[in-house]
Amino acid sequence: MSDVLLARAAQWGGVLSSADAAVVGVDRNGLRSLLKAGSVVKVAPRAYVLASALERVTTPEARHRLSTLAILRSFGERVAASHHSALALHGLPFWRVDPEVFHVSRITGRSGRKRGTLHIHESVGRTNLVVFRQSGAVATSPTLAVIGTAMADGVEAGIVAMDAASHRGLTSADLLESTLTAMTHVPDISRARQAFSLVDPSSESVGETRTRLILQAMPGSPRVVPQQVIHDRSGREVARVDFLVGTHVVVEFDGRMKYGMSGNRAEEDLWREKRREDALRELGYVVIRLVWSDLDRPDQVTQRVLAALRQTEGRTTLAGVRG
Incomplete structure (x- = not known):
């Protein structure tokens, strides 16, 4: 009967309850056997998830979703x-x-x-x-x-x-x-x-939200504008940047673990990003790129941005910004 239960749980999205087990004749001892065999994982009283279903998900949110569905089923x-x-x-x-x-x-x-x-x-x-x-x-x-x-x-x-x-x-x-x-x-x-x-709907990711909170907490309260569009002197759009701090410091958050994912597509993305940043620098901007590990060191991020602000004091831009 355990095989029947596991098959049905797979049809239910990988979750089951003790009541589901009872319907097909699997009692507490049967559930304990499934737990001992590693076929299911108990996530709360009377709530279980197939181990195979948990193995297929990788994010905390996805694992939590499966467990929550099991809990709801148990109630x-x-x-x-x-x-x-x-x-x-x-x-x-x-x-x-x-x-x-x-x-x-x-x-x-x-x-x-x-x-x-x-x-x-x-x-x-x-x-x-x-x-x-x-x-x-x-x-x-x-x-x-x-x-x-x-x-x-x-x-x-x-x-x-x-x-x-x-x-x-x-x-x-x-x-x-x-x-x-x-x-x-x-x-x-x-x-x-x-x-x-402190909510800002323009933030497109957890990383952007965390970056914004770090920038907004900096001493001196420099102006921080998210999702800023930058144009050159002729009015051509050069880039939409994650954050413009002050008048000449661009802060970008890169949520990828690394550029070299695989194949030519990653190389094309890297080249396009380099040209974009070169264009910003030619217009008088300092570009600071942050990755996930930087956000765990907010003091270092703050020092980098403050140093860039000091570096650009009094600089005249060759570009324009538009919201």
Whole structure:
């Protein structure tokens, strides 16, 4: 019967519950055998994921999504994914969240509690819920998910989530603000309010959001303009840069691990990027390129940018900028 259960779990997207096991005659001892054999992984009480399904995903968000789907299945239709667990279902990125902690909110009932790494929150209104057609899973809306992430995981986690959701059109400043106003007396809502005050929908990735936060925290508060279009003297567009700091310092975030991925395409990209940066430098700009590892050393990034600002003081540009 275990083979039947595993086959059905594969059809369900790689997740199953203890109730699913019971239907096909697999009891607790049978589940323990599957766990011991490494065929399934237990992610919460009564919730399991096929080990083979977990092996096929590589990101924390994707692994968390699978586990969250298993947890939802174990509850039937009584809970919805919430907080950063809802982010995973909405395809939004994580930053500074614990992917081994799961959040659900009751659809019926009011009490909240914790079961180890599973946090069960009080119920939310059905108007704040989204049903995913393919999986049938239920989650809180993107707006409530990003607010909940800030409340549970902190301001920086909330900013990254709000930036991503706003950039993808899953929420808006008006919707975030009205929801925050309605939640005035909810504990920890101040974290979400602080995150909201720093949101910028123009950020296209977690790396850009983190870069912006570093630049905005620099001493002297230099002007930081994201997604700035730069033209030459004739009005021809030269580049859209991630950030223009002051008047002559361009900061670019490169989210690729390295240029040489494979084949001629990577070489073409590298050559195109080099020509673009050469054109910016010819127009009087200093270009600073950041990668993921740089963002873990914000003090060093700050020093590099401040040095570039000092280097370009009083410089006259040969280009123009437009928003």
